[in-house]
Amino acid sequence: MKKIVFAVIILSLALSCTNNTASTGKLQVVTTTTMLTDLVKNIGGNFIDVNGLMGSGVDPHLYKASEGDVTKLAKADIIFYNGLHLEGKLVDVFEKMASQNIKAIAVTDALDKNTLIGSAYFASNYDPHIWFNIGKWQQITQFVVNKLSEAQPQYQEQFQQNGAKYLKQLETLHTTIINKISSLPENKRILVTAHDAFNYFGQAYGFQVVGLQGLSTATEAGVQDVQNLAAFIIDKQVKAIFVESSVPKRTIEALQAAVKSKGFNVQIGGTLYSDALGNAGTEEGTYIGMFTHNVTTIVDALK
Known part of the structure; x- marks a missing residue:
């Protein structure tokens, strides 16, 4: 303050x-x-x-x-x-x-x-x-x-x-995004990320979106949050979960470990750009390039 x-x-x-x-x-x-x-x-x-x-x-x-x-x-x-x-x-x-x-x-x-x-x-x-x-x-x-x-x-x-x-x-x-997403079966359209940044994406393109943290990264996930989401991943047989470029990856790694401790393996499907673009001068450093990267990463990892 x-x-x-x-x-x-x-x-x-x-x-x-x-x-x-x-x-x-x-x-x-x-x-x-x-x-x-x-x-x-x-x-x-x-x-x-x-x-x-x-x-x-x-x-x-x-x-x-x-x-x-x-x-x-x-x-x-x-x-x-x-x-x-x-x-x-x-x-x-x-x-x-x-x-x-x-x-x-x-x-x-x-x-x-x-x-x-x-x-x-x-x-x-x-x-x-x-x-x-x-x-x-x-x-x-x-x-x-x-x-x-x-x-x-x-x-x-x-x-x-x-x-x-x-x-x-x-x-x-x-x-382009609609065409890419159409290749992913609807029952596999479950997006698990570090925090709730992708709800508008989910609403627009038919994904169930679950974030470990809340809408703001100032909100920290507790042990029970991790355990509850781990149970959800196992129940839904989610193949991959995702790191965000602007959020420390330890939260997702903790979630992956919790899932593994329950006898199920979930992969980290890649890094998504949520609250910031990628490096300047790269494709991901533009809004269009960021969106394309995210969708390609999500669809390819969840197939």
């Missing part, structure tokens, strides 16, 4: 002495998660400067702003963040910025709350992992196009063109 308060204080000082006009003359945009960084770069192209706070493998649930991050935020013209308490440690910072006339925009404001997955155990009452529903990501794409166009109307045509191109790529991705 002290670190958050410190960040807010630093932000206030920076705002008091910082002019948001960059030397490049371009709109300065800050994004939180890697998924948003990739999206905004696809839409903004060379007409904006994008600074992402979080890198590959970073868990947004637990992320805390550094002094360098605060400087980026203070210089921003627009900040895009997920919302729905995904970036729980940054909420105080965003609230402070709202009073300083910096546009901090939660992209999930684009979505009808009635279409979100609720949770009685999470602070926002909604599952924040909306990027695993491509339809919702398409809505957010158009939302970002509109917000950038409002900020720089002279580039509205370019933003609209980039957005339309990206929306077509997302539609192709959706078709």
Whole structure:
């Protein structure tokens, strides 16, 4: 908590002495998660400067702003963040910025709350992992196009063109995923991961999704949670379980050991990207590449 308060204080000082006009003359945009960084770069192209706070493998649930991050935020013209308490440690910072006339925009404001997955155990009452529903990501794409166009109307045509191109790529991705998943029998569509990041994916593509931890990785799994899930895996004869790139793999390894102690072998089917993309410059470092990797890994391991 002290670190958050410190960040807010630093932000206030920076705002008091910082002019948001960059030397490049371009709109300065800050994004939180890697998924948003990739999206905004696809839409903004060379007409904006994008600074992402979080890198590959970073868990947004637990992320805390550094002094360098605060400087980026203070210089921003627009900040895009997920919302729905995904970036729980940054909420105080965003609230402070709202009073300083910096546009901090939660992209999930684009979505009808009635279409979100609720949770009685999470602070926002909604599952924040909306990027695993491509339809919702398409809505957010158009939302970002509109917000950038409002900020720089002279580039509205370019933003609209980039957005339309990206929306077509997302539609192709959706078709590719459906074709891949169709090769997996329905009774094998059970996805067991470290935490509940894949519920929107499961809802969209017909998977039963079970996470060892809750919606936030700040929630730790207990011994009984491990034992209960081990019994479920044996009962359903689940062939493989999955590590997540932004969550320590020891939780899944403990689950695998618990299953083995009961006389059943379950494989670790590979690593999935959940709360962050892969390394920059790789296929998995893009939203489309990440989604393709995840589905290929899941289907191939569960067959």
